[in-house]
Amino acid sequence: xxxxxxxxxxxxxLGYSFTDAALLARALTHVSFDxxxxxSNNEVLEFLGDAVLDLAISDLLIRRFPERTEGDLSRMxxxxxxxxxxxxxxxxxxxxxxxxxxxxxxRSAGRSKASILAGAFEALLGAVYQDGGYEPAQRIVExxxxxxxxxxxxxxxxxxxxxxxxxxxxFRAPPTYRLVSETGPDHEKCFTTEITLGGKVLGTGEGKSxxxxxxxxxxxxxxxxxxSDGRAAP
Numbered sequence: 267x268x269x270x271x272x273x274x275x276x277x278x279x280l281g282y283s284f285t286d287a288a289l290l291a292r293a294l295t296h297v298s299f300d301x302x303x304x305x306s307n308n309e310v311l312e313f314l315g316d317a318v319l320d321l322a323i324s325d326l327l328i329r330r331f332p333e334r335t336e337g338d339l340s341r342m343x344x345x346x347x348x349x350x351x352x353x354x355x356x357x358x359x360x361x362x363x364x365x366x367x368x369x370x371x372x373r374s375a376g377r378s379k380a381s382i383l384a385g386a387f388e389a390l391l392g393a394v395y396q397d398g399g400y401e402p403a404q405r406i407v408e409x410x411x412x413x414x415x416x417x418x419x420x421x422x423x424x425x426x427x428x429x430x431x432x433x434x435x436x437f438r439a440p441p442t443y444r445l446v447s448e449t450g451p452d453h454e455k456c457f458t459t460e461i462t463l464g465g466k467v468l469g470t471g472e473g474k475s476x477x478x479x480x481x482x483x484x485x486x487x488x489x490x491x492x493x494s495d496g497r498a499a500p
Contacts (some may be wrong), residue, residue, distance in 0.1 A: 275371075276364060290397075312388045352387045353383040356384065375439060378440060427482045428488060436491070444462065
């Protein structure tokens with residue numbers, strides 16, 4: 267298992283401390299690590315987390331868009347709850363570096379596979395739910411999806427999601443976001459973020475929030491991809 271400081275860093279990012287550390291360990295154990303030992307991997311927690319995520323996102327959408335129809339809400343939820351978006355959330359938490367994987371997945375770059383990262387994020391939610399109930403799991407969902415829902419309200423272009431889709435098609439792996447700098451006083455921060463894709467830095471963006479900087483960097487990365495491949499047009 268990863269050292270204690272890495273897990274404490276993850277708990278700090280989540281804003282939640284586990285009472286049962288074994289649940290967190292299981293959430294980070296992919297089925298490829300030990301297929302023979304029943305209940306030792308994150309498959310069941312992923313199943314549970316998927317249900318928790320659907321409920322929490324549905325609740326957020328209904329509160330944000332009380333006038334929308336069931337069909338509208340279903341389509342919006344599908345846009346938020348998919349392997350591309352969930353892999354992005356997992357990458358933001360650096361779950362890839364914390365996973366326990368089998369040798370085969372290690373050799374095939376399993377730590378950057380969207381399906382494995384998305385499953386780990388759902389398993390983490392399932393573990394939080396089992397450890398502390400629905401409320402802390404719901405708070406985590408709101409924390410990591412509120413900006414996405416606001417962007418839909420404002421009708422903004424979600425360059426990050428588009429880049430995720432292109433990245434999976436071209437490189438079979440999600441892009442990596444890195445905070446380069448954070449300057450200015452607390453009330454007027456400026457964040458600079460760069461994106462690495464396929465081993466190459468493709469875009470750097472600035473913004474008044476980390477989210478804004480990432481969106482700007484993603485926009486520039488999409489423009490770079492467009493120059494080399496017509497399929498990458500946003």
